[in-house]
Amino acid sequence: MSDAILGQVALGYSPFIDRNRAVTATRLTVFPLDPEATLDAAQLLHAVGSVWPVDGARVSLNIASESLLRDVLAAQPATNLMIEIPAFMAGDAQYLEAIAALHGRGSVLLIKGRPLKELPREVLPCFKFSIIELADDRRLTDTAKPPAGVSRTIAHVQSGVSSVADMEASFNRGAAAVLGWPIDDVLTGAASDGRKAGQTDLQVIVELINRVDKQEPIEKLEGTLKRDPSLAFKLMRYINSPAFGLSVEISSFRHAIMMLGYQRLKRWLALLLATASKDTNLRPVMFAAVRRGMLMEELVRSGGDDEMRNEMFICGVFSLLDRMFRQPFSELMRTIPVPERVYQALVDGSGPYQPYIELVRAVEAESLYDFREAADKLMMSVTEINRAELRALTAAAQLD
Template sequence: MSDAILGQVALGYSPFIDRNRAVTATRLTVFPLRPDAALDAAQLLQAVAGVWPADGARVSLNVASESLLQDLLKAEPSTNVMIEVPAFMAGDPANIEALQALHRQGNTMLLKGRPLQALPREVLPCFKYSIIELSDDRRIAEGSQSPSGAPRTIPHVQSGVSSVADMEASFNRGAAAVLGWPIDDVVATAMAGGKPAGQTDLQVIVELINRVDKQEPIERLEATLKRDPSLAFKLMRYINSPAFGLSVEISSFRHAIMMLGYQRLKRWLALLLATAGKDSNLKPVMFAAVRRGLFMEELVRGSGDDEMRNEMFICGVFSLLDRMFRQPFADLLRTIPVPQRVYQALVDGTGPYQPYFELVKSVESESLFDFSAAADTLMMSVSEINRAELRALTSAAQLD
């Protein structure tokens, strides 16, 4: 089947985060590039199934095209595919039969936006959650209660969350999950608590990265890693994941160096560094960092050499280390060796990697305007970007 739809839409993504700060699902936002385009629901579901197969993780489709969404409601997506339905469509009697059919099939549906009038009684049980935008939540001014004091009819997911403070407040108001990237003020919030949790672990990995950068003997590297066996285990798990694509299993750190070499090993130490923190509020930040690295690498898979791909991966993975270490990049990268082009992007906001970095952030923010501007700057086709994004999300799912 053709995947022409990947050239007709812009894709964005964001996480569903539960009270334990675990990422429980991914939202895939689909923007049509032309309002009058005829989009194929079957092609969209095929592309989605390539990343989230029927027996895989959950994905929520946020489709900004009424006609495409109407077609999706009449299709038969696998039950791990959740559908977000705007309130105006949920209240339309013409959609009752399709919504009920999806509900019977076992698909989770989320009501998006505040209904202007009561939904048909037949429809309300079809929705497991409502999605309430943070800026539109009337309970904020009233504490945990709604203005009328009445309980909400169905559990809600808070969207528009961009900070840890917003996330915690949403859970205190009863949100079942938050939807968004709470990374804006992680540094400031975490600094109030004193020394970052897991700092010792992070310093061990930084030391190891420095030793690998200097290509020190394997014995010295092994001695450093042995100071924290849990980190050694995690590194082996990453290297042996399907995302790495090795044909043989890596059995030891020494074996990893022999098989990979120092340069390729550095990228996986970067990944380890970005996911080694113990602060639960940083879990969504780690999640974002991994996907940034994989996405930036995929964006140059067809145009860059191995060195560029590895550097782009490190650039993305390191792009949130200032949050984890609670330090500005200019200070942080004095102790962590990075290539010059990575330093330019993270510290100076310049250099050849910066436009790719801006593209990744536009996808995370689910902004069609920023997506289009970044794509034009890079002179990349929309289909090329979407394919890179889906490959990155597939690799990320294999690492989780």
Template sequence: MFDIAILGQVALGYSPFIDRSRNVTATRLTIFSLRPELALDAAELLHAVAGVWPAGGARVSLNVTSESLLRDLLGSGLPTNVMVEVPAFMAADEANVESIRRLHRDGIQLLIKGRPLTELPREILPCFKYSIIDVVDDRRLADPRPVPAGVTRSISHVQSGVRSVGAMDESFKRGAVAVLGWPFDDLSGQAASTRSTIHPDLQVIVELINQVDHEEPIERLEQTLKRDPSLAFKLMRYINSAAFGFQVEIGSFRHAIMLLGYQRLKRWLALLLATASKDADMQPVMFAAVRRGMLMEELTRATSDEAMRNEIFICGVFSLLDCMFRQPFDVLLKSLPVSERISQALLEQSGPYQPFLELVKAIESESRTDYLEAADGLLMSVTEINRAVLRSLGTAIQLG
């Protein structure tokens, strides 16, 4: 599905759109050209995007850094779930006016990025649903006073470059309708609280992970699971999702164990633990954790070592537990059985899984330089990496 030439010519990154309720409403896909002199095919890009975000499906915003590719994209037919970010200097260019107006008429959401150096054509401004303003460029940071009554912005804005819960809160106070970024830099476990390591509501999951790790009898696992019916429901929902690809519906926990086996079951319990928080501010963290696990597994898809793929999946999912539980990993991992390779990556930033985790972080940061450096360290081609990115994003969407 992703045997497409353009995936060898670009570097991909992604981040979430987060609304005021802290829900992730869309994914931003950033596309960096690796060779500016090479003409990129907009149709190939849209074909790759459609493999993850088909028409009528989840929403994606395309942040294309190549001016020529973006100009061709503006001239293409787009499904309405695909949004396009347009730099202000291109919006001010008369050569792009008709394409922008046509997309607007077709119901495509357009976002203007940055401040125009010249006045925009009058007919263009209404074509943009939102403006994207980076935190460091937001002139209102220097004037925290509330906007006077009766004064409104002509276009609602999305705040980009948000890296902490505090920055997210401030952005919404300044009137942002959404933020772009990963707001968990200030949730590090290094500033741990004194509360218990794992919240009591999650102890059933931790107990199950330990029981599965010891391959205890199914009857024991079933008894533990019965203590938390909501957990049992969520686990069965995961297992019956399209991501598993089972041809028959799994009707019981016992049936699931028989089909999955203990080690594959452990990885999905790890996913449950990483997505069990009821704290709204944790929604972006959980979004990232799922995708980290999926992406790290996809990056090792070529290996025949299933045990390694299961481990590296858990490593990715667990890599943000310190943010979720505000505890350092040396405390958290006393309660959770993990392999030495996972422990090395999370505790020591070393070992065979660490380079994969660094690549995932580079992709999340939407940094072309970090992406290429991490790719070189793993001796992986950009084609392999980009295919893994798209497959993992598609699988995460299937989980729901």
């Protein structure tokens, strides 16, 4: 099937995070580049299904086009695809039959936005969640309580969450999940468990990265890794994941070095460093770091060499270490060796990799304006970017 639609839309993504701080689903936002264009719903569903098959993880489609969403509803999407429906469409009689049919087939529907008028009584049971923007949440004020005799029957998902504090407050107000990237916290103070993130059990990984960077003998590397058996297990699990694409199983750290070489091993130690924190609240940040690394690598898949792809991966994975360690990059990079181009992007906000970081941020922010601006700076086509996004999301899903 043609994937022409990937040149007609801009894609953004963000996570659904539950009370355990686990990422339970991905939101895929679809912006038409030309609001007047007729888009093919079957092509969109085919592209989405290539990343999230029927028996795979959940994805929530947030389609910023009434006509495309109407066609998706009529196409009877797979039941693992959650569908977000704006409140104005939920209250429109012409869509009631399609909404009821999807609900009857087992699709999870989410109503988005505040209805301007009372919704038909028969449509309310079709929605499992309502999506409430943080800035519009009436629960933030004393008048948030519903009138006497009225109860809220639809669980709510809080959108627009951008910090750990927002996330915790949303759950305290009763949110079933939050939708957004809680990565905008100020870089001061201790981690939520009372310790600085840099003083947790991450020293072994930093030491390994330094030793690999110096290409020290395998025996020394093995000796360092043996100090943390759980770390060794996690590293082996990553390397043997489908995302890595090896044809043989890696059975030991020595075997990993022989098969991978020092440079490729360094990228997976970088991934390990970005996902090793034991702070529960940082799980969504670690999730974001993995996807950043995957996406930045895929963005240069066709035009970069192996060295550039590895550096882009490390740049993306490390781009949130300042949030995890609660230290500025200028301090962090004194102890963690990184290539010069990665250092420029993270510490100085400059260099050839910085525009790619801006593009990734635009994708995460689900901002069409920023997406267009970043794509223009890189002189990349929308089709290239969207394909890279879908490849990255596929690879990242294989690691989860």
